[in-house]
Amino acid sequence: MRLLRSLLAAFFFVGFALGSVILGFLLFPVLAVCGDGAWARRWMRRLVRVTYRLFVGVGRVTGLFRVDLAPEDRKRLAAAKGCVVVANHLTLIDIIILIAHMGDTTAIAKSAAARNPFYSRIVRSAFLVNDDPEGVLREAGDLLAAGTNLVVFPEGTRTPTETRHRRLRRGAAQIALAAEVPVLPIRITCDPPVLAKGQPWYEVGARTIVYTLATETPILPRSPVEGRHAAAVALTAEIGAALFGPTAN
Numbered sequence: 001m002r003l004l005r006s007l008l009a010a011f012f013f014v015g016f017a018l019g020s021v022i023l024g025f026l027l028f029p030v031l032a033v034c035g036d037g038a039w040a041r042r043w044m045r046r047l048v049r050v051t052y053r054l055f056v057g058v059g060r061v062t063g064l065f066r067v068d069l070a071p072e073d074r075k076r077l078a079a080a081k082g083c084v085v086v087a088n089h090l091t092l093i094d095i096i097i098l099i100a101h102m103g104d105t106t107a108i109a110k111s112a113a114a115r116n117p118f119y120s121r122i123v124r125s126a127f128l129v130n131d132d133p134e135g136v137l138r139e140a141g142d143l144l145a146a147g148t149n150l151v152v153f154p155e156g157t158r159t160p161t162e163t164r165h166r167r168l169r170r171g172a173a174q175i176a177l178a179a180e181v182p183v184l185p186i187r188i189t190c191d192p193p194v195l196a197k198g199q200p201w202y203e204v205g206a207r208t209i210v211y212t213l214a215t216e217t218p219i220l221p222r223s224p225v226e227g228r229h230a231a232a233v234a235l236t237a238e239i240g241a242a243l244f245g246p247t248a249n
Helices: 002-034 037-062 071-079 094-100 120-126 133-145 171-179 228-244
Strands: 065-069 084-087 105-109 149-152 183-191 209-215
Touching (some): 002 037, 037 065, 037 094, 065 071, 071 209, 084 171, 084 228, 105 133, 133 149, 183 228
Parallel strands (some): 084 183, 105 149
16 A cells, blocks of 8 residues: 555656646647737636646545635635735645645745756746745736735744644744735644655655644734834744744744
8 A cells, every 4th residue: 555655656756747847838839929928927817726626526536635724714715815925844845735725826936946857847837936036026016916826834834743843934023014015824734744854755654644734823924013024034934833833943
């Protein structure tokens, strides 16, 4: 059973890589010449979302993994618009699962992802690459104002659930304060733990992997009367408490 599931996982990752190449190197260039930049990028994000939903759907049908959401959480995700979405980062496919369950949504991506030969075109076209903080802040504001959601992982990298001391980055808070938009916290759990940092991709266990998404009450940023830095620190603390409890900082 474990061998079969490992082979199934290999099929998923190979298929995902091939799909990324088709999107990035065949379909995205066509969209780029068919309309203006904003229109093309909106359709690129839509194609990414459809692909991610297909990925999640096939995972459910094959029994490799499934995503559980309470009805109220499903409605809140579907209705989110122009929000900074923050979540804990457990596994390699967290962003796929989040985008698959939301409307028009993008995310902050690492520069390393933009250099991956399979995903570079998708990352550069449909996500925001974190290689120019000021540029990302401006572009994020424009997208949020247009109703696009922006996913940010405050931890910055995959982090195990049992981690006691977390150092959260303030990027999500700074973007939300600058754009004056709400922050939607989402807690992700994964049972059994798979695809964690340093864990081989083929270790997928002997049973269906269950992801659970649970939304928390949206956080409305307060006006930074005490200064933008202090406001970002305070908002980051609220985000940490919503995602990890009061011990996060």
